[in-house]
Amino acid sequence: MKNFIAWRPLRRVSLLCLISAVSPAFAAYTQYAATAEERHDEMMTYFDDHIEPTIPDSLDTWWSYKYMLGDGYYRDDLAKEGITLSLKFVTDSMGNVSGGARQGFTYTGSMGFDMDADLERLVGIPGADFYVSAVWRSGVSLSNRYIHNVFQTQQVYGGQNLRLYAFYWRQELFEDQLEVKLGRIAQGDDFLSRPIYWSYVQNAFDGNPVSIFLNSPMYAYPNATWGAFFKYTPKQAPVYAQVGVYGGAKKPAQNRNSAHGLDWSFDYENIFIIGQAGWTPELTIGNQEGLPGNYSMGGYHVIDDHPTFLQPPTIAGLPKTVRKADGLWGMYWMVDQMVYSNGVNSSGNKTGITPWFTVSLAPDERVNKMPLSFYGGIRFDAVLPSRKDDFLALGYVYGKFSDDFRKSQVIAGLSPQNFESVVELTYMIQVNQWLTFQPDIQYIINPGAAGKFGDALVLGFQSSVQF
Template identity: 75%
Template sequence: MDHSKAWRPMRRLSLLITLAASPAFAAYTQYSATAEERHDEMMAFFTDHTEATVPDSVQSWWDYKYMLGDGYYRDDLAKEGLTLSLKFVTDSLGNVSGGRDQGFTYTGSMGFDADADLEKLLGIEGADFYVSAVWRSGTSLSNKYIGNVFQTQQIYGGQNLRLYAFYWRQSLFDDQLLLKVGRIAQGDDFLSRPIYWSYVQNAFDGNPVSIFLNTPMYAYPNSTWGGFAKYTPKESDFFVQGGLYGGAKTPTQTRNSAHGLDWSFDYDNAYLMGMFGWRPGMKISGQSELPGNYSMGAYYVTGHFQQFLPAPAPPGTSAEVEGKWGLYWMFDQMVYSNGVNSNGDKTGITPWFVVSIAPDERVNQMPYSFYGGVRWDAILPSRKDDFLALGYVYGMFSDDFAQSQRNRGIPGQNFESVIELTYMIQVNEWFTFQPDLQYIINPGGAHQYSDAFVLGFQSSVQF
């Protein structure tokens, strides 16, 4: 009798129990990369390394894939269908001049991610189940010392231990259709591109941030009940996707005291998002095909929203508006390639920009915003995994919002802008160090503070 086959169902059951219990052991979170990116990183590593891992005993600690070693048990779990990841990121920045005051703060984010391949574990073709948890700590430099709207540290927010997301993901029709349902976030699948994760400033990193000032949109480390679908025709560069999510509720599901465990359905509204795009491989100036993205998205939030009205409002003026909506455009295109990095991905120079509009100034705090920049990979030929990134954001506040502030005796906001220059150093396979410089123009948007100059770094460790 083959005892390994006899025990296989019990092993698979134990893996599922481990996954179900994993939030209790989750200490921390990966920074701003989306759930999809974390899943791809985990699966890529184990696909490449589980078959022939060099024992830790014959490796230098500095040369490990992960800080704690590649690990026999982690590899064995991955072969069975359970992939685990633990990563820590810190943003340590100081305000050198300008703003409300000078000072330094630290923010930290450590995250646990677990992905169960249900095809390997249970024989359900094309299915997997994903769980993520986060522990964040530290103090916001923007809130404490600068007084600006665009947070300088992209990992600030939700400073406690919480369960982030858990969902079922299903691929159908030869991977042309992708479905997700469970506790998810719009920010994982909409208004996000890998190039945005190059930055430390929260205006860029994760998602261009104005949409959060205008609507009850969820993004890492907060999630909501929802469903998502994406269709990519075979042998096509085009895709279309849509999602339906629970919107805001009172009290909010994201409150720290809930620790991500408020799973109630009593929402005040529904949040609908859609996007279509084109991701071609373009030939530019005789170079091989260079990756690009050209996409457009829209959103609509049901319900009634309070207008920005003078105090008191004129007689007969309606205090509420039915629904909110907006549009956005995202473009990034590599224009020059200088090789590939250690993962086999093409490197080069990639400009990008985003335009986001929510034209109804009666209810949208920041109706118009522009984001743009450029990333230059492997600027030093010997440093294939490093990159230099320059970014710029301009956010314009609503005239109605500013007038309502002035009517209440508060300085009216009109715009805020940020320039960021950052360089990411891939020190070894599990450690990165990223010096960062930010210049904040008109902090707070109301001409109360002088322009701020911020210096510091971001670092990460993959355990």
């Protein structure tokens, strides 16, 4: 029995290594399993059966591949049969050149493996698919080591280990109007998230506005929890409504690195419920029609009582009492609207100028660290007419800590935290189909929120490779 327990962590690591190793090995196989002439013949046959596009002379050159390891026509054939594989690496390399606690440079990286199985194509279950994801994160946080600020400068920092991420069944019903997901899910994939947030490197924006994670047991990539998700999108109107019920906090934390994402127990201390509704119109502004927009609002509630920040003093000889408040709750609003279009990109999506903002409120300051936060910015696609897939983005975040939390810090002899804000300017260059490079500048105001450090200037870049 002791030997079995001792080998359990090794078995977990071995399982995840096996999952993560499948994608690059498969991609490499698809590149070299056939000669260039055979691959070209297969592609020509596929085009003849479907459409007749113009085939570039550089079809078989490495730089023009859809994936770094080769277009992999066997991989494409597998996708047609219902199994889609993806392997992507993202790195954030950033340096603090002034301000903060001290100056320095760090690297963080994230290798993500995804597999989606279309069960309708594979086994004939209409509208069903099964999704599995694993991630390997590495590197050191610039914020933690050198700046000591609240909003992490690198969005791929967190969960620095090899772990299983998502593992769920997704079902579409009623002519694809109702979507249901059951299994290991992260709330951040479906709630308080918009594609425009992914434009940034600063973690306060990218993925989800980060204050909700300071206030509640919400999970986002690369951590998941047991849950159920339901989304209704009627065909006759550009609106939607969705709700999710998830496991909340537990001890020990299920997202701890030592569990490698394989703590699948159900012993949660609370339940996290979240809902969101939205309007997604295509508006006419000036003489331009069909400009995409999003207007959403949502709210969440954690079913459980929580200790407040301000506790009664401990009296010698008497049992310790803990003052509690009703369950955590909060609200948020999200808006992004394209106001000008200058064309379409290589994927056929409209490009242009899109301002956006998000407001998050968690009114009960007894239990919420950051009751108020504001996020906003603007994205300008195809600044250079010849670069349709590039974009320039400017973002700003302001987060204010609760008065009760500040009081508890003073009682504990700590420096009370007031607010922190960040301005980010970034430009994403789509180098080719599988490579991006994104120079980035961030200016952090009041790092650490306690007035201990000078404003910090951060320079660096984000890059991604699609294998």
